[in-house]
Amino acid sequence: MSSVYRVVVAKPGLDGHDRGAKVVARALRDAGFEVVYTGLHQSPAAVANTALQEDVDAVGLSILSGAHCSLFPAVRKALDAQGMDDVLLFGGGIIPGSDHEYLKERGATAIFGPGTDTSEIVLWLREALEARGPRRD
Numbered sequence: 001m002s003s004v005y006r007v008v009v010a011k012p013g014l015d016g017h018d019r020g021a022k023v024v025a026r027a028l029r030d031a032g033f034e035v036v037y038t039g040l041h042q043s044p045a046a047v048a049n050t051a052l053q054e055d056v057d058a059v060g061l062s063i064l065s066g067a068h069c070s071l072f073p074a075v076r077k078a079l080d081a082q083g084m085d086d087v088l089l090f091g092g093g094i095i096p097g098s099d100h101e102y103l104k105e106r107g108a109t110a111i112f113g114p115g116t117d118t119s120e121i122v123l124w125l126r127e128a129l130e131a132r133g134p135r136r137d
Helices: 019-030 044-054 068-081 097-105 118-132
Strands: 006-010 034-037 058-063 088-093 110-112
Touching (some): 006 019, 006 044, 019 034, 019 058, 019 088, 019 118, 058 068, 068 088, 088 118, 097 110
Parallel strands (some): 006 034, 006 058, 058 088
């Protein structure tokens, strides 16, 4: 499949560190994805609104603040409320392994930890989107 996938990379909450988000956004862009980076301090509703306006296939969250157990479910809920239940939600940051299953049960498709090679994220996202199939008619 040669589709160009669209992705929002977002920094929800009060976390002020965005280097990792920018690195992932750049890696996805370099791999042929269309990427929209939201910038810092986004609310879950703002992330979902951007995803809707940009008609994205996936949303990637970067969270270092420790608020991942509330922010991931809140973004998933906001996406679903916009009718975007087929948009993949993934992310990374400082998220303990013990919280990964909790987040996946609440709508995150994958969680990547510090030090993950960006090529792994690119490969996973491409394969996950191809396996999901097209979302547009």
